[in-house]
Amino acid sequence: MFPVPAQGGRPLFEWRWVDRHLDEIFERLGEHIVLTAAALAIGLVVSIGVSAISLRRRWFYVIALSTAGSLYVIPSLGAFAVLVPFTGLTSFTTAVIPLATYTLLILIRNIVTGVEQVPKEVREAAIGMGFTRSRLLWQVELPLALPVVIAGLRVAAVTTIGLVTVTSMLGKGGLGYFIRNGIQTATPNPTSIIVGVGLSVVLAVVVDLLLWLGGRALAPWSRKAASR
Template identity: 75%
Template sequence: MSSVAPFLAESGRPIFEWRWVERNADAIVTRLGEHVSLTAAALGIGLAASLALSVLSLRYRWFYSVTLGTAGALYVIPSLGAFAVLAPLFGITSYATVVIPLATYTLLILVRNIVTGVDQVPRDVREAAVGMGFTRSRLLWQVELPLALPVVIAGLRVAAVTTIGLVTVTSILGRGGLGYFILAGIRTTIPNPTPIVVGIVLSVALAVTVDLLLWLSERALAPWARKARAR
């Protein structure tokens, strides 16, 4: 609190103004929509790429180590550095410049969870499916991946929350999102805490909401996992 008080005293503004929210209600809805759109695009691309990489990793085990090593290297690249690398190729405000790095940050989490989830499928289940005439491809898509769903969704929850946090940085590139309000509040001549609070609170609320929705989807799609944990 001691670090906040001097800031408020210097700015001369209250920490939150409802009138500002009322005046900017349309902009808040627009920026929230941008945030959701960027998050959904990054997660969708990341999940599709992770499924493809996981299928290859399950078939060729050497490829799994290569995939995790590459995804791990991409994961540690700072987001601003990744944006800077792609900006000359696609343009600084390009959709691709923003979404590609966000999608790559999900690969390490999702690939590891997908492969781990499939590896945890009981051996007798696999043998029973093979005995019923399941091909390798059919076994993966109709037996192993559905049984691995709780682990996959757990990884998706982590990736979603992480991506929502990273999307706030894209406002620096002019792509909007809730980070726009944080940046706008800092850049004003007299710092305005209200848009900063709005950007932070809505980002956290969005992360909590998405995480809850994914948790509920796991309970609906994999009820056997809940029963197994209860035992």
């Protein structure tokens, strides 16, 4: 059914292995999605809060961006290792916190940039209608900044999907579980590795497409502006 070359006496890809592990594949795929969604949700909430303060206090934005940048360059395994004594080796929290911190740099920068790109005359019109600073942000600026925010969310989502595989070292790696097991077995299992890598790529493409479609649906004016 699927012509594959043999490697060391073992086929490169075995459909029978996939069939035997189908339930586990769906289970790990679900875990991957949950970890990604949780990290993005936490990162987005924190980023919106930090961005709201940053838009009022420019000095705070510099500090927030520097801090987020510092967190972004911390190796993922190092971040997990630091948290293990406090949250446990196989804890969901241990896996999610570093994943969420890696989204902050991208999201904070995009939210602030998107809001700053809102035309000045739009702000002045809203203020003239009696909008408070908070109402202006939530009802005018953030909605208009949505295309830029969604663009950042797409980058953060794809990045997070890739990083989730690393949490397999904690026993929480979603599809990374298959990559780790395929490498660590006495006889490397290429099928397991291909399943883990392949589904991670497919998931990233699907999530990116869904966010793109969501952005077009939530901000239809951006389509009209792009077509001009």
